[in-house]
Amino acid sequence: MAMLVIQTQVYENYGAHAWEGEGECPQYWKPKGGSEYKVPGVDLNADLTALVDTLRPQVEADDHYWREYIISWSVEADDYLSQFERDQLKWDGEISHPDKVLQVA
Secondary structure, three states: OEEEEEEEEEEEEHHHOOOOOOOOOOOOEEEOOOOEEEEEEEOOOOOHHHHHHHHHHHHOEEOOOEEEEEEEEEEEOOOOOOHHHHHHHHHHOOOOOOOEEOOOO
């Protein structure tokens, strides 16, 4: 068993901030970083590409204001910590904002 880690890219539509919901929504998309999502207990013999595809609805979003897309994924050890989590441990001594853990149906 291992951990599947999914990396995303987020975009925010700055044009939508003043939009009142009528007519065409102004388009001014800016990249805003991304997130990591974890799936523990992954069977390495499974079709991981198919697994990622089944998890897309839990991860990806696309509306007038916000878009989040999967850009990559990797298989890591069960004790994997993201850079964000490692930084929390280093500076705060604890992980108060862990990465989201996804459950496979």
